[in-house]
Amino acid sequence: MNRVGVVVFPGSNCEYDAAAAIDALGASAKLVWHSETDLSDYDGIILPGGFAHGDYLRPGALARFSPVMEAVTRFANDGGPVLGICNGFQVLTEAGLLPGALQKNIGLTFLCQPTTLVVTSTSSVLTSSATIGQELVIPINHFSGSYTCDDATYKALSDNDQIVLRYKENPNGSRGDIAGVANERGNVVGLMPHPERAMSTLLGSADGRVLLESFVAAHVAA
Amino acid sequence: MDVTLRQGIADPEGATIERALPALGFSGVSNVKAGKSFRMTIDADSADAALVKATSLAERLLSNPVIEDASARLGEVVPP
Secondary structure: EEEEEEEEOEOOOHHHHHHHHHHHOOEEEEEEEEOOOOOOOEEEEEEEEEOOOOOOOOOOOOOOOOHHHHHHHHHOOOOOOOOEEEEHHHHHHEEEEEEEEEEEEOOOOOOEEEEEEEEOOOOOOOOOOOOOEEEEEEEEEEEOOOEOHHHHHHHHHHHHEEEEEEEEOOOOOHHHEEEEEEOOOEEEEEEOOHHHHHHHHHHHHOOOOHHHHHHHHHHOOO | EEEEEEEOOOOHHHHHHHHOOHHHOOOOOOOOOOEEOOOOEEEEEEEEHHHHHHHHHHHHHHHOOOOEEOOOOOOOOOOO
């Protein structure tokens, strides 16, 4: 993957971190304003963290109607690698590109802390270079990160190997300790933790690299 | 329009409110559910048409059907 588009909504605030992380891995990131409707220049798309459209109504509820989301949906349906980080994950669930929903954390506390994640599937564009059972220390930074879905969806996620990351110790009440899920094809992934903030041991952890390296190594699925 | 969490979906806000009530002397209160309420003015040919529109927008935008239920009701109806 050479060119990664990082979508910027009004209120996004992790786009530079995401772009810097992608650039550090040898690919080329470019910021894409949310009014863009053509993503044909890109090999991969990242929806970064932040508070798109102020998170009004619900996180991701209004971002879903940004013009770029139609293009993101087409890109995803064509097998293009799409990654939603934190607020980007919330946008992907609201847009129906990933199952389930993110609810307010149990305890109603904004959580900003390192968490230990366990890789539970390697059949996604985010985890293909990791190993099952591998533990990764990556920070979370969210108020609405409690993953929720109904029983049928949870069973389908488990049966199809779509639960890609789980918290070792559940910080927010997420069902099944889920930190990240993929769609059925594995080309669309969302996670609440921030791998782009875990790129260097000097800054606490470099465990995000294996995830973003997987993403950068991903190709448009046939 | 009212938007409430679906049955069986965790409601940390409602639970927190419920736990606070006894401290203020309100006893015997249970099943506290937190939700959202929206009010708006809708131009339509009839009250029924306004209600259909309100219900539709509550279901498609104001609520997330994965976790929430939406309902709409008419307030004041002003003839043209």
